[in-house]
Amino acid sequence: MAELKKGARVRLHSLSTSVLNDAVGCIVGPLDGTTGRHPVKLLSPPEAVAAFPSGVKVKPSNLEKVEAPQPQPPPKNRKTGITSHAVTPEEVGRLSDTVGAKGGWRQSIPSADQAEWFVDAYRLRIDDDYAWGGCNLHGLYDPESTAGSITADFLVYCKLAMASGVAPAAPGWDWKACLSKAAALLRYAYEKSDAQERWGPMAGMMLRMLAEQVYGTSCMMGEESPALTAMRQTLGLQEYTPEEAEERLRGLMQTRRELFNDVGGADAWLQLVEGVQKEMNRT
Numbered sequence: 171m172a173e174l175k176k177g178a179r180v181r182l183h184s185l186s187t188s189v190l191n192d193a194v195g196c197i198v199g200p201l202d203g204t205t206g207r208h209p210v211k212l213l214s215p216p217e218a219v220a221a222f223p224s225g226v227k228v229k230p231s232n233l234e235k236v237e238a239p240q241p242q243p244p245p246k247n248r249k250t251g252i253t254s255h256a257v258t259p260e261e262v263g264r265l266s267d268t269v270g271a272k273g274g275w276r277q278s279i280p281s282a283d284q285a286e287w288f289v290d291a292y293r294l295r296i297d298d299d300y301a302w303g304g305c306n307l308h309g310l311y312d313p314e315s316t317a318g319s320i321t322a323d324f325l326v327y328c329k330l331a332m333a334s335g336v337a338p339a340a341p342g343w344d345w346k347a348c349l350s351k352a353a354a355l356l357r358y359a360y361e362k363s364d365a366q367e368r369w370g371p372m373a374g375m376m377l378r379m380l381a382e383q384v385y386g387t388s389c390m391m392g393e394e395s396p397a398l399t400a401m402r403q404t405l406g407l408q409e410y411t412p413e414e415a416e417e418r419l420r421g422l423m424q425t426r427r428e429l430f431n432d433v434g435g436a437d438a439w440l441q442l443v444e445g446v447q448k449e450m451n452r453t
Contacts, residue, residue: 174197174201174208174230174233174235175197178196178197178235179194179195179196179213179235179236179237180194180195180196180197180208180210180233180234180235180236181193181194181233181234181236182194182195182210182226182228182232182233183232183233183234184231184232185228185232189217189218189221190212190218190222190226193212193214193215193218194212194213194214194236195210195211195212195213195225195226196210196211196213196307197209197210198210198211198225201230202227205227206229206230207227207228207229208227208228208229208230208233209225209226209227210225210226210227210228210233211225212225212226213307213313216411273335273336273337273338275287275336275376275379275380275383276338285344285347285348285350285351285352286351286355287369287377287380288331288337288348288380289348289351289352289355289356290355290360290365290368290369290373290377291377291378291380291381291384292309292324292327292381292384293310293355293356293358293359293360294360294361294362294365294374294377294378294381295327295377295378295381295384295385295389296308296309296310296311296323297311297359297360297361297362298378298381298389299311299389302389302390306389308323309323309324309356310356310357310358310359311359312412314411314412314413315412316412316413316415316416317416317443317444317446317447317450318412318415318416318417318419318420318443319410319412319413319415319416319419320356320357320446321356321416321419321439321442321443321446322405322407322415322416322418322419323407323415324352324356324442325405325407325419325433325439326398326401326402326405326407327384327385328345328348328433329401329404329405329429329432329433330384330385330386330397330398330401331384332432332433333397333401334383334384334386334397336380336383336384339432345433345434345435345438346434346435346438348434349434349438349439349441349442349445350445352442352445352446353441353442353444353445353446353448353449354445354449356442356446356449357446357449357450357453358449362374365377385397385398386398404429405418405422405429406418406422416443419439419443420443422436423436423439423440
């Protein structure tokens with residue numbers, strides 16, 4: 171059997187616990203030298219995930235590597251309505267100097283491009299989490315994602331951006347313009363090469379730095395920051411299926427509308443769900 175590395179998608183088989191047989195999961199850490207087992211995060215079916223929410227440890231002989239489903243390929247030369255802007259070496263220097271400051275990135279990105287830059291930092295991060303984050307599949311990269319679950323995941327990012335000071339409070343930041351831009355982009359996957367094509371050769375590094383400010387960790391850490399865990403708990407999105415995430419999001423829009431006040435308002439987020447769904451219907 172091929173070597174199983176962190177992030178590999180696997181199928182479980184020949185186990186005494188019947189609910190685990192044919193379950194699909196991801197390797198989330200190295201082989202335990204003491205037990206000879208791999209730590210596996212379960213992804214499906216729902217009954218296996220519910221029975222073992224913290225995952226399981228499985229011998230290599232009970233694991234079969236399977237191909238992970240690929241998300242929608244990134245669209246090329248997609249019209250965004252914003253003038254193209256390449257990040258210059260001088261701007262990289264200024265970004266590096268201000269990256270530790272709250273909202274410092276906005277000093278070096280033209281105001282007309284800031285909404286797209288902010289959204290692209292999120293898009294690149296979820297691709298990095300997919301590729302390097304120990305099978306951390308969220309947003310678009312969840313195989314069962316819906317317009318609502320994609321929007322819910324982006325809401326967590328935006329709320330964290332406000333809490334961390336990465337995004338400024340109104341009127342310094344136009345959330346409705348940001349969400350309008352997000353509606354056109356969140357449906358589509360986004361890799362480092364796409365960032366370089368859109369913004370220039372240094373863009374990948376700078377977008378990753380911004381996302382690390384928001385989430386509090388890099389994608390390589392393999393675990394959530396305390397701030398991310400707390401935000402998921404506040405929004406009730408810490409453990410959910412995509413269908414549950416969409417239901418929870420719509421419930422928040424009706425019963426906890428104040429949670430959206432600092433990120434554009436509940437009505438703007440409902441429009442975002444509809445916009446993402448419109449893009450999904452195109453493909």
